[in-house]
Amino acid sequence: MVRTIALLIGAAFVAVLGLALFGTVKTAITEPAAETAAHEFHLKPMDIDLPSAGLFGKFDQRQLQRGFQVYQEVCSACHSLKYVAFRDLKEIGYSDAQIKTIATGWKIEQPSINPDTGEAATRKSLPSDHFPSPFANEIAARAANNNALPPDLSLITKAREDGPNYVHALITGYRDQPAALLQKFPDAKTPDGLHYNPYFANLNIAMPPPLASDGQVQYEDGTKPTVDQMARDVAAFLTWTAEPNLEARHSAGFAALLFLGIFIVLAWGAYQNVWRDVKH
Structure with missing residues (x-):
């Protein structure tokens, strides 16, 4: 009796889930979601192929120092770096x-x-000390940024999909709204106080272009400071702030794979040795 009741309850549960799934699929087919400007004109960032990318990726300390210089002279005016201490900069080549x-x-x-x-x-x-916030509190931050709250950048490349590529694309992606967008979505005009950027989720961002022109930062190592170069460098630096142990993690992963490979070979050899005299 108990088993029958349990089976009936389970069958009813499965039936309800099936009806819900059928209703969802039917609605998606008969009433598809309306197209939006953000859905059609949002762009995916390109791969900037940083030295730290890939299984054997390593940081380029000169690039990290250039990226820190961009953060220090440009980004720190609005964005905090609260999970990074000044002494952590020793890891990227700075002296005491x-x-x-x-x-x-x-x-x-x-x-x-x-x-x-x-x-x-x-x-x-x-x-x-850790890098302090440029604002006393959230209210002051919003008041200085058209009611937008500048995010902390310590973990930004981990918090955003395709992190370093996203940071680079966002910084270099500011442009005028395309005519095709306004023709198809006349109500999607960028509001006053915002800026069109196809790499941002809803296409309109409160942050003005942080790197407006080449030469905005004069690199100490003589590298030509184009907007693209500065954006790559700060993306590399923010990759380091989010994953300072990336190189150690890559090394540990490689060692683990090497160990597993050797173990598999030894296990296969032991298997062959143990069963070599067994006749089928």
Whole structure:
């Protein structure tokens, strides 16, 4: 009796799921979703083939330093890097003295109030500090950015699909809206205060073009600072901030595959040795 009741309950459950699936498929066929401008004109980023990509990828320290220079001179005005400490820059080739100099360029707000001015007390950053936010709080950040909240960039290449390629495409992808888009979707005109970028999810982004022209950053190593080069370099740097142990992970993965390969060969040899005298 109990088994029969359980079978009936299970059959009813399967029937309900089947009806739901049938209804969903029927709706998708008879009432397809309306086309949107974002669906039709959204572009996928191209592969910029960073040195860190692939199974044997490794970081190019000179490129990471150039990318940090772009972040420092351009991106840090709006975006934080709260999961990275100044002393972490030693991993990309900076000396202790250089890190100390870099850290002093940022000020850390103290929880106390300056008794002379009534303002929040500040101090120079130390190498052990994390990169501070350029804004006191979320309200201040939105007020300075047309009510948009600039995301923290520490993990941005992990948080976005096709991370480094997306960062590069987004930075270099600003353009005028195509006439075909406005002809087909006249209501999709980019609102005032926003900027058209086909690599952004809904095509319109609050952030103005951060790299507006070649030469915006003068590289210390003499590399020609084109917009494309600067975008590649900062994408590489943000790949490092998101995955500082990427090279060690690649090495560990290669060692694990090598071990498995040797183990398989030895196991096959042992199998052949144990069963060689067994007649079928």
